Amino acid sequence: MSARNRELFALVPASLLVTAGFTGVFIQRSNVLSNVSLTYGAIFLALCLATHLFIRFTLRHADPYMFPLAAVLASFGVVMVYRIDATEARQQAQWFVLGLLLFGATIIFFRDYRRLERYRYIIVLVSLALLVLPRLPHVGYAANGAYLGVRLPGGIVFQPTEFSKIGLVIFLASYLRDTRQVMVMGARRILGVTLPPLKHFGPVLVIWGVAMVILVALHDVGSSLMFYGALLAILYVATARLSFVVVGLAAFALGAWFLGTHVAHITGRFESWLHPFQYRLYHAPLGSYQLANGIFAQAAGGLFGQGFGQSVLTIPGTHPVAYLLPAPETDMIYAVITNEVGLFGATAVLIAYLLFVYRGLKAAALARDSFSKLLATGLAAVFGLQVFVIVGGVTRVIPLTGVTLPFISYGGASIVANFVLLALLLLVSDRARRPS
Amino acid sequence: MNAQIVRLFGLIVVLFGLLIVWTTRWTVIDASALNSNPLNSRALIAQLRVKRGRILAADGTVLARSVPAGGGTFSRSYSQGSLFAQPVGYADVREGSAAGLERSRGPELRGLSTGLTSIFGPLGGQQVGDDVDTSLDxxxxxxxxxxxxxxxxxxxxxxxxxxxxxxxxxxxxxxxxxxxxxxxxxxxxxxxxxxxxxxxxxxxxxxxxxxxxxxxxxxxxxxxxxxxxxxxxxxxxxxxxxxxxxxxxxxxxxxxxxxxxxxxxxxxxxxxxxxxxxxxxxxxxxxxxxxxxxxxxxxxxxxxxxxxxxxxxxxxxxxxxxxxxxxxxxxxxxxxxxxxxxxxxxxxxxxLMTRAIDQDGRTVKTVTxxxxxxxxxxxxxxxxxxxxxxxxxxxxxxxxxxxxxxxxxxxxxxxxxxxxxxxxxxxxxxxxxxxxxxxxxxxxxxxxxxxxxxxxxxxxxxxxxxxxxxxxxx
CATH class of the missing domain: 3.40.710.10 (DD-peptidase/beta-lactamase superfamily)
Structure with a gap:
């Protein structure tokens, strides 16, 4: 079977899932099986088919599993968001369409994605500028003490960091492609630690420093962890030097310690992480209420969950509505998923993410040039780390910080940016698998 | 570079393994302790959303029934009040207190007496309890x-x-x-x-x-x-x-x-x-x-x-x-x-109870x-x-x-x-x-x-x- 036919068949589970999911929610809502659920399923299937045909004509050799995996996750996301808030689900579906359009545009305009290397300094500056936007007066938007978004006309909040992550990965992949050789050759041992030559490592350090400073200013630890992890991943794959990673981690630990002790918002997050069920923290403003209730929601889910649409998200009888689980459609969506489909469903979602990362790294391994390898590695790593940061936060593996769950969480920038990320991975994959 | 990519994937697998282990910890290992944590109001809210069954006198007079209290929750109403208050008691789910039949026959009134209801509960939407018939005149x-x-x-x-x-x-x-x-x-x-x-x-x-x-x-x-x-x-x-x-x-x-x-x-x-x-x-x-x-x-x-x-x-x-x-x-x-x-x-x-009757009129329990x-x-x-x-x-x-x-x-x-x-x-x-x-x-x-x-x-x-x-x- 050809790669594209495999992709076509792999889309069947996605369309079944979205239809079954909407059906489940509708049955729960009204006890009447409305044909709206089937309409949603049909529209979704049509969009997937159109995208599939587009890939068939433009990227004949690309990995056949990445798009279906993204479609499964996105369809699951639309159902989950619909179940939480129907209006937001409609917006999410619109963003989904915009994401697919941008996906197509990326593939058409950057068919030879190596052209991106030429604009790497522009890309990195734009990415850094995007990071600063939320802190600017009038356009910036702060949530829970972190400056995460930009307010667009029409009341839409947009998270530019979602695009910055792609830009920074492109820059790092391109820059390290050039300098990785010299970095390894010129490395010297200082106090028993192998360090790269400052001259070539300098720009990377500057990017790191600027990103850190901005993130300290933005109070966005989640994105910082994600970017920094991607930086180390690309650095490691480019240089094969574990010592660089160790030094990098030590530097990060130092930074994290500084942030944890000096920025009140982050100190609070850290304390909530350690003692989420402490009475005082639970009732403190911006305390552990959200984290603790996320864990309670997961506990109530058990092995099989309470069923689609069954999760209790608000406290009944409160006017205005008080959330039992704050931010259920964004930060805490993993807790809602675990609550409704249980450990098994949540594990299935995590495995879908892991398979996506696997296919991304596979494209990197198959790629024939360094830039493609580093680009695919960086994109796959930043995607996987994003999942780890938010799910790890909700499950209390690490302190909770607000990043979106790719393709699933409500959020326009997240959906659109991740489709661009998917387009780039497919471009790398197509070139890598094209018979020479 | 491929060896590093493989190792990187290994690291990501380990990280995802941690996520699954922690999810298991909350959903299975610590679940019962978390469900009964005093800060956890989920069980209480679930109770509030149950439409408890009625308590009926021998002649069919309704002694206790659930009335909607907003947000999909219910509260109890006792039309006979003090005449039956001693044996019927009360169930104040919000306060977590109950007395009388409301307490002792809670499993029937919440609809937990039959296995079928609890298995299909999640699919059936609203959980409705069984009516409790009493011999009180x-x-x-x-x-x-x-x-x-x-x-x-x-x-x-x-x-x-x-x-x-x-x-x-x-x-x-x-x-x-x-x-x-x-x-x-x-x-x-x-x-x-x-x-x-x-x-x-x-x-x-x-x-x-x-x-x-x-x-x-x-x-x-x-x-x-x-x-x-x-x-x-x-x-x-x-x-x-x-x-x-x-x-x-x-x-x-x-x-x-x-x-x-x-x-x-x-x-x-x-x-x-x-x-x-x-x-x-x-x-x-x-x-x-x-x-x-x-x-x-x-x-x-x-x-x-x-x-x-x-x-x-x-x-x-x-x-x-x-x-x-x-x-x-x-x-x-x-x-x-x-x-x-x-x-x-x-x-x-x-x-006091003679029978429990489910919402479809089937007798699910008879006190012989x-x-x-x-x-x-x-x-x-x-x-x-x-x-x-x-x-x-x-x-x-x-x-x-x-x-x-x-x-x-x-x-x-x-x-x-x-x-x-x-x-x-x-x-x-x-x-x-x-x-x-x-x-x-x-x-x-x-x-x-x-x-x-x-x-x-x-x-x-x-x-x-x-x-x-x-x-x-x-």
Whole structure:
């Protein structure tokens, strides 16, 4: 079977899932099986088919599993968001369409994605500028003490960091492609630690420093962890030097310690992480209420969950509505998923993410040039780390910080940016698998 | 570079493994501890969203039902309020408190009694509980309340054949729609199952049963009814110190002659008396379907208020035999005594619920009449019943006479309570009717009456309640 036919068949589970999911929610809502659920399923299937045909004509050799995996996750996301808030689900579906359009545009305009290397300094500056936007007066938007978004006309909040992550990965992949050789050759041992030559490592350090400073200013630890992890991943794959990673981690630990002790918002997050069920923290403003209730929601889910649409998200009888689980459609969506489909469903979602990362790294391994390898590695790593940061936060593996769950969480920038990320991975994959 | 990519993937696999392990920790390993964490309000909210079943009287009167309280939640409404508040109780899910049937029959009312409901609960949307049918009779309850007329006291009526509770009313009562409203005189205490009163002469039914069933006496055995006699080294007198001379046991019961029954009990001995008390259900919590904390057992206590171990040689068995000597009983226990005699010596397990019916009208649970204790031989029961008939016909219980030729077996009691000289009494009446085909067994008592007698105060209430129940064909 050809790669594209495999992709076509792999889309069947996605369309079944979205239809079954909407059906489940509708049955729960009204006890009447409305044909709206089937309409949603049909529209979704049509969009997937159109995208599939587009890939068939433009990227004949690309990995056949990445798009279906993204479609499964996105369809699951639309159902989950619909179940939480129907209006937001409609917006999410619109963003989904915009994401697919941008996906197509990326593939058409950057068919030879190596052209991106030429604009790497522009890309990195734009990415850094995007990071600063939320802190600017009038356009910036702060949530829970972190400056995460930009307010667009029409009341839409947009998270530019979602695009910055792609830009920074492109820059790092391109820059390290050039300098990785010299970095390894010129490395010297200082106090028993192998360090790269400052001259070539300098720009990377500057990017790191600027990103850190901005993130300290933005109070966005989640994105910082994600970017920094991607930086180390690309650095490691480019240089094969574990010592660089160790030094990098030590530097990060130092930074994290500084942030944890000096920025009140982050100190609070850290304390909530350690003692989420402490009475005082639970009732403190911006305390552990959200984290603790996320864990309670997961506990109530058990092995099989309470069923689609069954999760209790608000406290009944409160006017205005008080959330039992704050931010259920964004930060805490993993807790809602675990609550409704249980450990098994949540594990299935995590495995879908892991398979996506696997296919991304596979494209990197198959790629024939360094830039493609580093680009695919960086994109796959930043995607996987994003999942780890938010799910790890909700499950209390690490302190909770607000990043979106790719393709699933409500959020326009997240959906659109991740489709661009998917387009780039497919471009790398197509070139890598094209018979020479 | 591919080796590094493979290692990088290995690291990501490990990270995702951590996520799965932690998810498992919350959903499975720590789940039950988290579900019961005091900060966790999920269970409470889930409870609020359950539409609990109704509680119904025997004639279908709705005693308790769920009404929407906004946000998909429900609260309970009790249309009969204080008339049924003691047995029905209340369920305030928000406060996490419940009482009465609302508490003891919570599993049925929440719909957890059948496996099918809980398996399909998540798919079926709204969780709806089962209706609980009770044997309570609204008219008998109302007549009981009328009879007590605001005096603290209690009325318990049982169907002796099944153990079904027909009436259970105590004064003062409370409005179970507002269970937290302050009220005086322990209004939420269900005196029917938790009142602690000396039973007075009604206990002579137990003594008479022990005397006859043990084979040591017959209803015509003759005992000297002089007054006073020395019991446990202290003189014991009849009412007004009246001497009766040599009389048989039937006469001694008809006129409630203290000295006769005290001597009989002393002659039977503590072990025999204790054994019969146990058979009637004393010393044990009656197995009625109310929460364990709301039902009290009946037993003698020392003057310091400590319970005697059953059969203790320190018990003043002669005075216990006439319902004094520190004996403290509940009205329910005394209704059970009458019920055992009525049902040929077979004491049935008392119960309020008769059936649980699901929302589709299917009976999902039926409470079948169950023997609690075989108290005495059938012949003993017949003889004791005949002796009790005399009490109503010509003795102390004549105010209870039902008229219209329905024979009523009964026994009065008037225990003196409180400091001597204040003249406070605890009037009682227990009995059953009709004698040849007993359908109702009853116990009535009034708390701290100012000089009232069992015959004058309690017997008329018993009469009107029994008449009501018999008129309804109970």
């Amino acid at each position: 609204p008219r008998a309850q109302a007549v009981a309340r009328e009879g007590l007329a605001g005096r603290p006291g209690s009325v318990v009526a049982l169907d002796p054949r099944t153990g079904a509770v027909l009436a259970m009313y105590s004064d003062p009562s409370y409005d179970d729609n507002r269970p937290k409203a302050p009220c005086s005189d322990a209004c939420q205490l269900d005196r029917a199952t938790q009142g602690r009163y000396p039973p007075g002469s009604t206990f002579k039914i137990v003594t008479a049963t022990a005397a006859i069933d043990s084979g040591r006496y017959t209803p015509s055995s003759v005992v000297d009814g002089r007054s006073p006699v020395t019991i446990s080294g202290v003189p014991l007198a009849n009412d007004n110190d009246q001497p009766f001379g040599d009389i048989d046991l039937t006469t001694a019961l008809t006129y409630s002659v203290n000295t006769v029954w005290a001597q009989v009990a002393v002659a039977l001995g503590t072990p025999t008396m204790t054994s019969y008390m146990r058979r009637f259900g004393f010393y044990a919590t009656p197995p009625i379907d109310l929460p364990p904390g709301e039902v009290r057992s009946s037993y003698p206590v020392s003057s310091q208020g400590r319970a005697y171990p059953p059969g203790s040689p320190n018990e003043d068995i002669g005075r216990i035999a006439i319902g004094q000597g520190g004996l403290e009983v509940t009205p329910l226990q005394m209704a059970m005594v009458a019920s055992a005699v009525a049902n040929g010596g077979r004491l049935m397990r008392p119960h 009449p169950t023997l609690y204790h075989q108290v005495m031989q059938r012949s003993t029961a017949q003889q004791v019943a005949q002796m009790m008939e005399k009490v109503v016909d010509e003795g102390t219980g004549t105010p209870a006479q039902l008229g219209s030729g329905i024979p009523f077996a009964g026994k009065t009691g008037t225990a003196s309570v409180g400091p001597t000289g204040e003249g406070l009494t605890q009037p009682w009446f227990i009995g059953f009717a009709p004698i040849d085909d007993p359908q109702v067994a009853i116990a009535v008592t009034i708390e701290r009456s100012e000089g009232g007698f069992g015959g004058t105060v309690a017997a008329p209430i018993a009469k009107s309640v029994v008449q009501t129940l018999l008129a309804e064909g109970k």
